[in-house]
Amino acid sequence: MLKQKSLIAAMAACLLALAPAACAQMPTTARSASLTEMGHKVMNHNSIQPETTLDISAEGEVMRAPDIAFITAGVQADAETAQAAMQQQATAMTGVFEALGEAGIEKKDMQTSNFSLQPRYTYVEVDEGKGRTRGEQRLDGYTASNQLTIKVRDLDRLGATMDSLVSAGGNTFSGISFALDNDDEVRAEARRLAVEKAMARAELYASAAGMKVGRIVTISEGGDYSPEPMAMMARGKEMMMDASTPISGGEVGYTARVNIQFELVK
Secondary structure, three states: OHHHHHHHHHHHHHHHHHHHHHHHOHHHHHHHHHOEEOOEEOOOOOOOOOOEEEEEEEEEEEEEOOOEEEEEEEEEEEEOOHHHHHHHHHHHHHHHHHHHHHOOOOHHHEEEEEEEEEEEEEEEEEEEEOOEEEEEEEEEEEEEEEEEEEEEOOHHHHHHHHHHHHHOOOOEEEEEEEEOOOOHHHHHHHHHHHHHHHHHHHHHHHHHOOOEEEEEEEEEEEEEEOOOOEOOOEEOOOOOOOOOOOOOOOOEEEEEEEEEEEEEEO
């Protein structure tokens, strides 16, 4: 009996000796538990806060005097049969090519931009008797069209070139446009102006909000604009020009657009 009591006392003493070591592990467990409540993480106040951003879109435009022109012109012929229409436009186009060559236009600067052969119909009312009529389409013939895009490098001869084209049989004009033969530098300048405007605008907004521009977060190009053809539609042999037809190129503008996102800081 005595031995049994001694054994129980020894085991109790052993457990008391191990208790501090077990308790020493409890703070770590307590700290871990304090960061999580009901399965949700508590906010860490040292984490990075979302940045304040400003989106700006801006354009830069550069104007320059053009040094080349593009003419879209050609021949349109009407005839009763498709073969006759094709033959008429082919004969006229041969004269146009020759006239353009004499005007100083090289073959590499003449390109067919549209070629078509279409039937022409006439709408008529057919009397069926007893006061009844019906509409009917009847073949009236064919129209053959051949359009060229012509690059004119000598703008001083632009008017004379158009005159010679008409005199040789050209009877359709779809448009004329002016441009720069090499526009890389102008486009680059337009892009620089667009970025400068965006930067200046961002500084203005930031200052008004009591903040400063920190850095550029993203930047993208929103597309650029090139000169568009000037409409000059006409058709008919009665459309003739003087030998001194005046054509003015004025200036052409190149526009670049940028979209920039800035970070604002205190």
